[in-house]
Amino acid sequence: MSERRLRFGIRPHGWIADPTPFAEIVAWVARAEALGFDSVHVADRLLSRVPPVYESTMYEVTSCLATFAAHTNTMQLSPLVYNAPYRHPVLTAKVFASLDVASQGRIVLAVGGGWNAHEFEVLGVPRGRRGRLLEESVEVIRRLWTENHVDHEGACFSFRDVSVEPKPVQEPHPPIWFGSIGPEVHEFNPLVERVLDRIARLGDGWVPLTYSTHAKAMTDPGLLGRAWRRIEAGLAANGRDPRRFEIIYSHWCYVTAGESGERERCEEAVRRWFDGSLDEARRTYLVGGPEEIVDRIAASVAELPRVDRFILTPFSYDPEQLDRLAAEVLPRLEERFGQAPAR
Numbered sequence: 001m002s003e004r005r006l007r008f009g010i011r012p013h014g015w016i017a018d019p020t021p022f023a024e025i026v027a028w029v030a031r032a033e034a035l036g037f038d039s040v041h042v043a044d045r046l047l048s049r050v051p052p053v054y055e056s057t058m059y060e061v062t063s064c065l066a067t068f069a070a071h072t073n074t075m076q077l078s079p080l081v082y083n084a085p086y087r088h089p090v091l092t093a094k095v096f097a098s099l100d101v102a103s104q105g106r107i108v109l110a111v112g113g114g115w116n117a118h119e120f121e122v123l124g125v126p127r128g129r130r131g132r133l134l135e136e137s138v139e140v141i142r143r144l145w146t147e148n149h150v151d152h153e154g155a156c157f158s159f160r161d162v163s164v165e166p167k168p169v170q171e172p173h174p175p176i177w178f179g180s181i182g183p184e185v186h187e188f189n190p191l192v193e194r195v196l197d198r199i200a201r202l203g204d205g206w207v208p209l210t211y212s213t214h215a216k217a218m219t220d221p222g223l224l225g226r227a228w229r230r231i232e233a234g235l236a237a238n239g240r241d242p243r244r245f246e247i248i249y250s251h252w253c254y255v256t257a258g259e260s261g262e263r264e265r266c267e268e269a270v271r272r273w274f275d276g277s278l279d280e281a282r283r284t285y286l287v288g289g290p291e292e293i294v295d296r297i298a299a300s301v302a303e304l305p306r307v308d309r310f311i312l313t314p315f316s317y318d319p320e321q322l323d324r325l326a327a328e329v330l331p332r333l334e335e336r337f338g339q340a341p342a343r
Contacts, residue, residue, distance in 0.1 A: 004306075004308060005338075006307075006308065006309070006310075006333070006334055006337055006338040007038040007039065007308065007309040007310075008036070008037050008038050008039075008309065008310055008311075008312070008330050008333070009037060009038060009039035009040065009041050009076075009078075009248075009250075009309055009310065009311035009312070010029070010032040010037045010039070010040055010041070010311070010312060010313075010314075010322075010325075011040070011041040011042070011043070011080060011250070011311055011312070011313040012025050012028060012029060012040070012042070012313075012317070013043075013252075013273065013313055013314070013315065013317075014042060014043050014045075014058035014059060014064070015056045015057075015058060015272075015273065016056055016057060016058060016059065017055070017056035017272070018272070018317065020317045022059065022067075024317065025317065026067055026068065026071050027071075028317050028319070028322070029068050029071065029072065029075075030071045030072055031319065031322060032075075032322055032326075033072045033073070033074060033075045035322060035323070035325075035326035036326055036330065037075065037326070038074075038075060038076060038309070039075050039076035039077070039078060039108070039309070039311070040068050040072070040075050040076075040077055040078075041077075041078045041079070041080035041110070041250075041311055042058075042059075042061045042064045042065055042068075042077075042078075042079055042080065043058055043061070043079070043080055043081075044058075044061040044079050044080075044081065044082050044083050045057050045058040046083070046086065046116075046119045046122075046123075047116070047118060047119055047122065061079045061082060062079075062095055062096075062099065065077045065078075065079065065099055065103075065107075066099060066102065069099065069102055069103035069106065070102075074106075075106065076106045076107070076108050077099070077103055077106050077107055077108070078107070078108035078109070078110045078177070079109070079110055079111075080110050080179070080207065080250065080311065081110045081111055081112035081177070081178075081179040081207065082109060082110060082111050082112070083111075083112055083113070083114035083119075084111040084112070084113070084114075084133070084134050084137045084138065085113055085114050085120075085125055085129075085130045085133035085134055085137065086114060086119070086123055086125060087137075088157070089136070089137035089138075089140035089141050089144070089157060090140070090144065090159070090162060090164065092109075092137065092141055093140065093141040093144035093145060093164045094144075094164050096109050096141075096168070096174065097144075097145060097164055097165075097166060097167060097168045098166065100168035100169050100170060100174050101166050101168065101169055104169060105168070105169035105170045105174075107168070107170070107174045108174055108175045108176075108177060108205075109141070109174055109175070109176050109177070110176075110177035110178070110179065110205070110207055111134060111137075111138060111176065111177070111178060111179070112134070112178070112179040112180075113130040113131055113133070113134040114127075114130055129156065131191075131194065131195070131198070132155055132156060133156050134198075135198050135202065136154045136155060136156045136157060137156075137157075138176060138202045139154075139202070140152055140154075140157060141176075142173060142176070142202075144162065144163070144164040145164070145167060145168050145172075145173040145174070146167075146172055146173055147163075148163040149161050149162075149163055150162050150163065175204040175205055175246070176202065176203055176204050176205075177203060177204060177205035177206065177207050177246065177248065178198070178199040178202070178203040178205070178206055178207070179206075179207045179208070179209060180195050180196065180199060180206070180207075180208060180209070180227070181195075181196075181208040181209060181219065181223065181224065181227045185223065186223075188226065188230075192227075193230065196227055196230040196231050196234065197230070197234045199231055199234070200230075200231045200232075200233070200234025200235045200237070200238060200240070201234060201238055203245070204245065204246060205245060205246030205247070205248055205308075206228075206231060206245070206246070206247055206248065207248040207250055207311070208224055208227060208249075210224075210249065210250060210251050210300060211251060211252070211284050211285060212284070213274065213275075213284065216276055216280045216283060216284045217283060217284060218283070218284060218296075218300055219300070221299065221300055221301065221302045221303045222303055224300070224301065224303055224304055225302075225303020225304060226303075228247070228303070228304055228305070231245075246308045246309060247304060247305075247306060247307055247308050247309075248307070248308065248309045248310075248311060249297065249300070249301055249307045249309070249310050249311070250310075250311035250312075250313070251285065251286050251297070251300075251311075251312065251313070252273075252285040252286065252312075252313045252314075252315060253285065253286035253287070253293060253312050253313065253314055253315070253321075253325070253329075254266050254269055254270060254285070254286070254287045254314065254315045254316065254321065255288075255289070255290060255293065255314075255321060255324035255325060255328065255329060256287070256288055256289050257289065257324065258289070263278070265316075265318075266278065266287065266315075269315040269316040269318075270285070270287065270315050272315070273315065285315075286312075290324065290328035290329045290332055291332065293329055294329065294332040294333055294336060297310070297333070298336060306337070307337055310333055310337075312325060312329070
């Protein structure tokens, strides 16, 4: 069994309702790299307001990635996740190939099918075909990254003699991750199984949703384990080595230290993005001291064989939160999950 290195990612929350200037967010990301984070991730939200889910929007995802690439040296850069059905795959292939060249081979393309009906309606994209659009888009993107003069005749896209240049720096191409599975999924059905089989067939990594803002709950560990076993079986069926497939855990967090007035600061940070009490936030997200956070992560991933990367989204751009993550949480995660044989 091969040794692996545990990786840590950071995600700026990205909501522009936060008055933090964009230049300070860029500096925050650069500081995260200096503190030892391996990757930075950016969410993909289109509309300014989609009640009741969110009342704000985010900076455009690829603009953020390009800016972060220019102000970092080693961090991998990824959307989390990129709503692939919203864009034509030739455009996506071109944009992310160029980003991979500009960043000297640091791009990961994490994709999802999208969910918001209004966004699909505004774009004129049939929401009922998002799974087929996602799957065919990834197939097209991979071909355009590795081939020239591509002819494609599919259910959603048709074209002849298309080449995308420049090609990505990474060989054979940047990793492609898929998001899927959240607390709203309580049982496996043919749709869920198709989603997981698609990940096994086309993905290089999996980023399951680990919480539900609506349900105010974290994803059941047994569900994550069952989903992984379906993916693992699919990888084997497609002649792929599960040990070379990345399992990623992503979650929101606020690290406390028992200081005076801290509860008020924590409540203020969480309340901006969460419609619930602090106790409900603790049930939904990683809110607490370093040891408590790591214990909750360990319980959450108990049914998974391993975790290859942890991605954390602090509720606040307060530099103290980055310091606490780097000094108190990451070493504990390394101690618990690092250097385990991949299986």
